Amino acid sequence: MEYRELVIRALKKLPDSYVPYSHFHVAAALLSEDDTVFEGINIENASYTPTVCAERTAFFKAVSEGYRNFKAIAIVGCNEDALSSDKYKINLEIPAFTPPCGVCRQVMREFASPDEFEIILAKSPDDYKVYKLKELLPESFGPEFL
Ligand code: THU
Numbered sequence: 001m002e003y004r005e006l007v008i009r010a011l012k013k014l015p016d017s018y019v020p021y022s023h024f025h026v027a028a029a030l031l032s033e034d035d036t037v038f039e040g041i042n043i044e045n046a047s048y049t050p051t052v053c054a055e056r057t058a059f060f061k062a063v064s065e066g067y068r069n070f071k072a073i074a075i076v077g078c079n080e081d082a083l084s085s086d087k088y089k090i091n092l093e094i095p096a097f098t099p100p101c102g103v104c105r106q107v108m109r110e111f112a113s114p115d116e117f118e119i120i121l122a123k124s125p126d127d128y129k130v131y132k133l134k135e136l137l138p139e140s141f142g143p144e145f146l
Contacts, residue, residue, distance in 0.1 A: 001035050003072065003130065007122040009037055010074040011092040014083055017041040017054070026054035026077040026098055030062055033069040038062040055104040059111065070111055072118040074128070075100055097121040097129070105137040114140055 006029045013027035019042060026042040040058025044051045052060075055075060062070070077098030078088070087093040099121060100108070108117060114134035122128035134140070 001031060001037070003074065003118075003120055003128065004125050006031055006037065006072065006074040007076070007120060007128050008092065008125050009039060010076045010122065011088075011094070011125065013039045013041055014076060014078065014088075014094075018043045020044060021046075021048065021051075023080050024077060025080070025083055026075070028054040028058040028076075029074045030055075030058040030070055031072045031074075032062060032067045033071060036062075036067065038065075038067070053101055053104050055100050056107050059107050063111065068111060070108075070117060072120060072130075073100075073108065074120040074122055076122050091124060093124040093127075095123070097123060100136070105133070106140070108133055109137055109140050109142050114142070 009029035010027045014025045017025035019025055021044045028040045030038045038058045038061045040054045042054045075098055078094040082094050112133055117133040119131045120128050
């Protein structure tokens with residue numbers, strides 16, 4: 001699958017985020033080894049700490065369906081003003097890149113190769129940048145240490 005398509009899957013998922021507290025929408029589209037796509041959104045909570053990020057929602061959906069190997073994840077995020085703008089509605093454009101939090105990077109590390117897994121940060125279907133997991137999580141600790 002083209003990364004452009006994966007980015008579009010994430011961008012289209014943004015309105016589904018459950019964000020009554022931060023009002024910051026995040027969505028992710030996770031590409032498995034066999035090209036199955038799992039979408040995820042951030043899910044907040046009145047007690048705040050149980051909030052789950054979009055990336056982890058996507059990973060946990062996939063892992064709970066038996067998937068273990070992944071190629072890439074596209075991540076997008078924006079506030080509600082951006083989501084209600086014509087730029088988003090017409091062109092799927094948002095103002096800024098949203099990098100994954102540290103906890104999500106570590107969850108990726110559990111199920112993905114630091115040298116191969118790619119993290120795609122996007123502002124539109126045609127404006128995205130691609131990092132290897134090891135670039136965003138250097139000298140990481142993973143399953144093979146145990
Ligand atoms: N958030 C994500 O979903 N992914 C990240 O990697 C960064 C933060 C969410 C959590 C919370 O719902 C909102 O963004 C503001 O922190």
